[in-house]
Structure formats: C-alpha cells, structure tokens
Amino acid sequence: MVKQITIVSGKGGTGKTTISSAFVSLANDLVIADCDVDAADMHLLLDPTLLKTDDFYGLKVANINTELCTACGDCLDACRFNAIDGSFDVDIFSCEGCSVCEYVCQQNAISMIEKKAGESFSSMTRFGPMAHAKLGIGEEASGKLVSTVRNNARDLAAEFNKDLIIIDGPPGTGCSVIAAITGVDMLLVITEPTASGIHDLERVLELSSHFRIPAAVCINKYDLNESNTLSIRELCTEMGVDVIGLLPYSRTPVDAMLNEKTVLEFTDDDFTSVVRSIWDNLHDRLVSSAETVDITLKSSLM
C-alpha cells in the first residue's frame, strides 16, 4: 500500500517547497508530486527530465456561432456567471462550462468546446520519479489538475515500485488544497510564528480535522518571535497535534535555492539537521500508522 503525505501551510511562503524537496533528497523509495499547480516551483530545484506530457482539459467553454445567433438574449438571461456580454461575446475567464446557454439557445448557435487548460508531466529527477503540472492562466479546474497529478504520481509509484508519495501542496484552504489532501495518510503543516502564520495554521488544522486526516506541525523561523512560537505550541496541544520540528531563521533556504539545490545537498548546518530530524519523525509516524492499520485488519479478521 502506497503511503501519501501532503505538505501544506495555509499561508504561502512558509517553506513548503524547501522542506518537501529536502525530504526527497533524504528518502529513497518515493515519488514526488508538486501539487501547487498554479505556481509550481519544485522543478526549479529538482531539474526533472520529462518522461511524458499530457494535455489537461478542464471545463468546457461556450462558443457562439455568430452566423446562427439572432441576439435573442436567452443565453444572456440564463447565464449565472455573467460570462456572456451584450454583444454576445463569451468571457472565457468567467464561463464555468455549465452549458446552460447551449441548452436554452433556440437557434442551436452555441456549442461547448474543449479548452486546453494546462499540462501534466511525469518526469525523472536525480532523486526519483516526479509528477507535476502547469495550469493555464486563470483556469478554473485547479482541483481537477491536482487530482491528475496525484493519479500520475500513483502510476509512477507502481511503475517504479515506490511505496511513498510526498505531495507539495498549494497554499489556502480551497479546492486545490482539498484535492491535494483528500485521502492522504498524513499532513505536515509548515507554519511560522507570525500573526498571519498562526491564523492560517488554525484554519488548516480545522480543515485537517474536517477531513479527519492526522497532522503534525513544523514551525519555520521559530526564533523570529519566540512568544508566538509558544502560542503555536499551546494551540497545537489544545488541538491534539504534535509539533515535530522548530527550524531556525536561516539564510540556507535562499542560498540553496540560488544554487538550484535542495538544502541538504547544499550544506550541513543547524537548519538541515532539524530537517533531518523532522523527516525521521515523520517516517516513524508513517510506519507506525501502517502497523496500526495492520493490527486493526488482523483483529477484524479474527
């Protein structure tokens, strides 16, 4: 059974990609999935070689044939997304592909057409296989593309006989985050001891309990504001979530990034030794959760 872990944060820029790419360079038997599909950065560090590229089709968009259109306005009245204007042009950014306009048009002047909304990639890196993607500008279906990346990652895991998938998640709590965490074994939440970091951590932990996914927390730049770090620890205790790592404020992530390396390839210092200990801790948790499942299975069989 392939294990899956997603790195999330709520707030952007807390270090998700830095930390997940570091894990990749530590573990042997894994597949990496970059699920921050509208601002994917992992490839900048891992320099993947493409094995396979697939076009991604999201929602369809309405297309009005001006030859047939009599400007009756039925479509305009029926569209709930204000995607058709007075001159019967379709705003492709507003159209959600529901096809109500096509249905109401008495002249059959409207058809729904496929629109390429991005690309998904299966690749090989120096650390193992990687699934990633690029969403087209302003596209609606980021959640669907995240699911595609996760499917590709599972295929890669089967093909290359890997038993773990590490998912670098997007910021926020909406559709792409939900798609990136659904059905995973565990979340690692990267936060920082700032007012925004704490607020967004709370929302992500609510999300994890909403979907009943176990979570652990890592505090990046913990020494920026130690009283906030203490508040985070208290919050986590209250919510029954373990804090498994305190990373110091450090130049290492940026310096490693400038050299297009993961932090562990780049150096060995205070920062990277904490990253190693977080990974060991996570790895133990994943293994022990596997054992728990085994025991439950066995006991249910008995």
Place this chain on the structure above:
Amino acid sequence: MKIAIASGKGGTGKTTIAVNLAISLGNAQLLDCDVEEPNCNLFLRHDMEEFEDVTLPVPLVDKEKCDLCGDCANFCQYNAIASLPSGVMVFPKLCHGCGGCALVCPENAITENTRSIGIIERSADWSHVDLWQGLLHIGEPMASPVIHQLQEHISEDNNVAIIDSPPGTACPVIASLSGMDYCILVTEPTPFGLHDLKLAVDVVRQLGIPFGVLINRSDIGDSRVEEYCVSENIPILMKVPNNREIAVLYSKGIPFVTSLPGWNNRFVHMFANICEQLSTRAAE
C-alpha cells in the same frame, strides 16, 4: 482608483503591502480578497461585523415528482447530482449553482435552495481604512463566488480601493483582479520569486491591467528579478529590504509604516508614481 496587490508566489508580502499602503494613503477602502486565508485584519484589528452571507443555489429534488429519468445527472457538468435507482443524490460542494438541472428536468421536480459558503464582513467603525473581508467556510472549495460578491462592495467614495489578492494564477486571482485600474505585483529576488512573477505578469498582461513590480526582501537573493523587469520594461515601484525589524513587526501584526519613520512617505510617493504612470498611459 482601484489597485490590486497580487503575486504568483505566496508569502511574498501582499498583505503587508496592501495594509501599509492603505494606512499611508488614508481615506482608503481595503478589501481582503484572500478569502481562504484573510489576514489584513490581523494588522488593523478592527471590530468586524457580518455584513452578509455568501450563498450559492443548490438543487432540491421533489421525490414525489421525480421519476428518476436521469436527465439532471446527464446534464450536470460538475458531477454534483447523481441519479441512482433509489433516488437522486445531490453533492452540494461540487455544485456551481448554474441552475441547469432544474432547467432540464421534464417533471419540474427540481427547485433551488441556497446554502452558505462564506461570509462578508466589514469594519464596524472606521476612520482611516474601511476594511471589508470575505471568509470562505472551512471545507468549502469555491472561493470565487465569495470574491465576486466582495468586489460588489467596492466604493468610489474613497481616495482609493486596495484589493489584497490571493496567491497563484487560477480563478480566484482572476476574480479578484476583474475591473482593476492597476496591479502591484509583489515578488522577492529568488528563483521561486522570479518564476512565479513571470506567471503573474502573464496574468495581468492577458487581462490588460497596467502594472508595476514591488521587490520585497530586496537584498536576500540575486539581481535576476531586476534584470527581468528592465528587459521587459516593467517599472520597479519600490524595494523593501530584508530588515529583521520589519519581520518582527510583521510577526506581531504591526504595520511597519506606523513604527519605522519615512516609510509612510515612500508609500504615498509610490502611489503618486502609479497615478502618473496611468495618466501618461491615458495620454498615449
């Protein structure tokens, strides 16, 4: 004048810039459109009151009238309604509220109900910055309807309306940028910052919104962001250095213009430059 603060990459400092700009200019409306993680009020600490609910229509199926023909499920593009032998099932979180199922039902068995996906809040009492924020309920996937509804409250009565956008380049960003006069793209001088800046530039160019770049933590990385801006003829509006004092103020939720002298004027000056850029553009 409507200005959006956006970036491809998260955590570059959009909220910091939006809040500090609003405070510096005064008589400003600030709309927090990062409805998945709204943070502006952590810095303003206004008493907020609920202004309205954000709802979406969802189908309600009358079992008496439904003959399980399955037309609704066939029509729905979002797999939000399924016709099973035992009855029709609705999956509200997948529903976009297009109304198609009710339209196609030959038995008129479908009416619509509404469900709340988020709320809009407004400062209860304000003198300097009129803050509005949207908040998407936890577990709800669709942020765009909350953003669209928040945008309807942009007022022309103030000096300026400042929109704090969500990160990324997907639909919530497009929703928050619609109708903007100008966009400030916040980035940092790192490979991730540059890569995501280029994506954000693609977005604002496609939308035809005039824009400039603000480089935050301007001394942490290398010169590639600046070189890119010069080569693309993109104005660099301001640079904010990587100052531990600013970072600590940020961690405490204190807008740095209120503590560090000189910054207030720099934001006012930046705004004047933007206005000038826009009037030059209009003259052309």
